[in-house]
Amino acid sequence: MTNTSTLTGPALQASRAALSAALAEQANSSQHEQELEVGEIQEVDMEAQADGIRTVFNDPSNFNVKHPLFSPWTLWFDSPATKGRNMPQTPVSAFPQTPIPQTPGVQAAQGWMEDIKRVISFDSVEEFWGLYNNIIPPSQLPQKANYYLFKEGIIPAWEDEANKHGGKWSIQLPKDKNRGNVDKMWMYTMLAAIGETFDPSPTLGDGSAAASLITGVIVSTRPQFYRISIWTRLAPSGSDEDAALRERIEGVGRHFKTSVLGYPESARLAGPLATEVEFLSHKDSEKKGKAKKIIV
Template sequence: MTSTTSNDKSKSTLPEPAISASVQAISDSVDNLKLKDKTDKSDLEEGEIKEEDISPEDMKTVFDDATGFNVKHPLFNAWTLWFDNPSKKSSGAHNWLDDTKEVITFDSVEEFWGLYNNILPPTHLPQKANYYLFKRGIRPAWEDEANADGGKWSVQFPREKWRDRIDRLWLDTMLSAIGETLEGDLSEDATNDLITGVIISTRPNFFRLAIWTRQTTSVNTELTQEENDLHERIERLGKIWKHDVLGFTEGQKLGGGLATEVEFVGHKEGERKQRARGKIVA
């Protein structure tokens, strides 16, 4: 695929939310980078440089030099980008996942930007195509063990009205996911994360953004204390996404026509078409 994003600028021109998410990804990984001081050169991968071999003045990140950086910043998790284009379904495919292709797996800030600068933005994708960015080892399917008992936050935007903004919203959503800024500090319990992946879908009349979670909650039953804590975590995730990432104000209504609110529903409820009874609105 051909890139439409220029990478010849040495300084970042991203808006503040995107920069904040990226910087968070770096700051959360500084301790991991410093551990390289304790490794022998023989343990380094090709192209890696020990921190002690570079003076502070010579250290360049992707934010300083988009092509000549010499320091990589590892992410908290590795992520895999998947892509499917229903208009080119193979005749022998048994289900939609057969035509969903793994593009690449990355685990550093620099590798993410290398990927992003060389793929088409959502507004240039064919209709009915999807990008799926999921943590490594998790397939972008309800049937995957990590997603089976989960749900999703999603929002839908009319295609023509939001065409000039959707690429930025998708970028900011990806940065917030890989920067782990949607759930707070998970450093003490990495197994307690909620998010499994983020998705953008292009359709003839709208774009849909979604965040998938490995657990779900309900608004229709009395909750135990543990269930209530989970409910609050899921609700807080949606509010952070709506307000801090997508940029909408507290209480702002988005629905009407092809637009929806920022809504959460469990995968099983969605599959049974019970959205009206089980959804949460951020």
């Protein structure tokens, strides 16, 4: 059976190079010391070679193969414990804190960004799982805490250039009924984001790829509910010209609801402390009572 890689371009080449290097290293180390006679073929033990390949799944600390992601990502965190303090009571045990880059978006959102902490950036499958295995899951976070996973170079604020014309899909989940599910939902949301499955970049006429709509994903813990959100770099305005964009936005929401969260597309989810899977532009979020939502 043939396996087809979902990586493309440089990411696929880098992944193949990493795998080939690991195989070659193991093959060299396992060769017999005696020289081969002319015409003799060295037998290669493929199982022994495979045993030398260590991914994060079988050796979280000493893996030697990395599978690059299409884009690098950064994890951010805040909670009441981080407010007004230089260093947070961090949920991360194995990774150092890094400072927030002073981009124009950060400067515009300076008050908001004072309390949010940039945890670490990563650009491979192995580094993601190494991070995931060393952070506290959402179900165990304190009240009013948030994880933000955004593409590298984009801060989790409306003011960022990549976010200011966009919006977000979100769902609110009652805490008592979803404490056992939220960790899995958040993990699947992150995997869909870094795997670029929410909005696979369309190919343009010149053969290049357009930027994905997705800029980041967020999970928030509140006294009575959890909220999971997906931020997009664009939001439809409602005009006829935006029909194609609206279709892409709705596709993100349907994938979020059915493939990530696991609900039937026809399911109605609203109830006490619960919402449907709904989209709202950042601009409309500022309009109290006048917002136009898209619901799937």
